[in-house]
Amino acid sequence: MNFRLVDLSAEEIAQQLSVVEPLTDSVRGLIDAVIRTEVDDDELNAAREQIDAIVARLRTKQKPGSFGVQFTRELSGLSWGNAAVGARNGIAPPMRIVHHEDGRATCDVELGAAYEGPGGLVHGGVSAMLIDQLLGEAASVGNGLPCFTGTLTVKYLRPTPLGPLSMSAETVRREGRKIFVRGEICTADGPTVTAEAIMVSPKELPSRDQIMKLRAELAAQDGQG
Numbered sequence: 273m274n275f276r277l278v279d280l281s282a283e284e285i286a287q288q289l290s291v292v293e294p295l296t297d298s299v300r301g302l303i304d305a306v307i308r309t310e311v312d313d314d315e316l317n318a319a320r321e322q323i324d325a326i327v328a329r330l331r332t333k334q335k336p337g338s339f340g341v342q343f344t345r346e347l348s349g350l351s352w353g354n355a356a357v358g359a360r361n362g363i364a365p366p367m368r369i370v371h372h373e374d375g376r377a378t379c380d381v382e383l384g385a386a387y388e389g390p391g392g393l394v395h396g397g398v399s400a401m402l403i404d405q406l407l408g409e410a411a412s413v414g415n416g417l418p419c420f421t422g423t424l425t426v427k428y429l430r431p432t433p434l435g436p437l438s439m440s441a442e443t444v445r446r447e448g449r450k451i452f453v454r455g456e457i458c459t460a461d462g463p464t465v466t467a468e469a470i471m472v473s474p475k476e477l478p479s480r481d482q483i484m485k486l487r488a489e490l491a492a493q494d495g496q497g
């Protein structure tokens with residue numbers, strides 16, 4: 273697994289996010305505009321040339337592979353490439369604000385044209401991805417144990433319209449490294465999707481000792497600098 277500790281303070285992270293999140297929102301705007309524009313072919317070709325120039329500009333300095341998951345010294349995860357919540361990922365729905373309280377995770381999200389399956393409705397795979405993320409966060413944060421999805425069961429009760437949605441997830445019970453969670457996606461009229469999952473904290477995650485060793489190495493670097 274691509275796991276790395278980074279030496280960033282909360283202020284430095286906030287500073288980076290203040291630049292990155294508006295850029296990602298602009299990319300989301302681009303995706304939405306490409307889907308819905310009705311300009312003529314010449315305009316489309318001109319737009320493509322401009323987009324290609326921007327891509328070339330960004331590629332002048334680029335990470336190899338994926339973004340990976342970086343952790344701060346305080347063990348906050350910076351999963352900025354994540355498909356569901358990545359702050360740098362324009363494909364990820366704008367699912368940023370996840371509230372955790374008493375083992376329950378909640379989140380509001382507004383899904384536009386980029387998340388369509390049947391006409392005017394949310395794609396079932398998108399619903400599954402979003403609720404999977406929230407279930408995973410409820411299990412991981414609620415129990416202080418980073419988890420992977422082992423089994424996910426999704427029930428589509430009625431079509432989910434594009435637009436504003438609210439989601440919630442909570443732990444039902446824990447058996448060793450297995451955490452049983454359930455959650456739902458709702459419109460103002462009630463749930464459209466319910467889901468259950470068995471989240472498993474993998475035995476091969478970096479151990480607390482390994483994490484502490486990495487933190488000590490960062491502290492030693494501070495001492496030298």
Ligand SMILES: CCCCCCCCCCCCCCCC(=O)SCCNC(=O)CCNC(=O)[C@H](O)C(C)(C)COP(=O)(O)OP(=O)(O)OC[C@H]1O[C@@H](n2cnc3c(N)ncnc32)[C@H](O)[C@@H]1OP(=O)(O)O
Pocket residue numbers: 347349404405406407408409412413416417418419420421422423447448449450470472473474475476
């Ligand atoms: C510091 C704290 C805060 C951290 C704060 C971080 C926040 C972070 C938020 C993360 C939010 C992520 C939300 C998205 C989550 C993904 O999208 S994860 C990606 C999708 N999932 C995967 O790729 C998982 C692939 N599978 C695997 O890696 C491994 O099979 C697993 C699931 C980790 C299990 O491997 P393992 O640790 O070797 O498990 P193993 O020892 O064989 O079995 C342990 C127990 O789990 C059961 N089990 C194993 N596999 C499964 C399964 N697939 N289904 C059901 N049960 C299973 C076994 O039966 C066994 O049960 P018992 O015998 O103990 O009763």
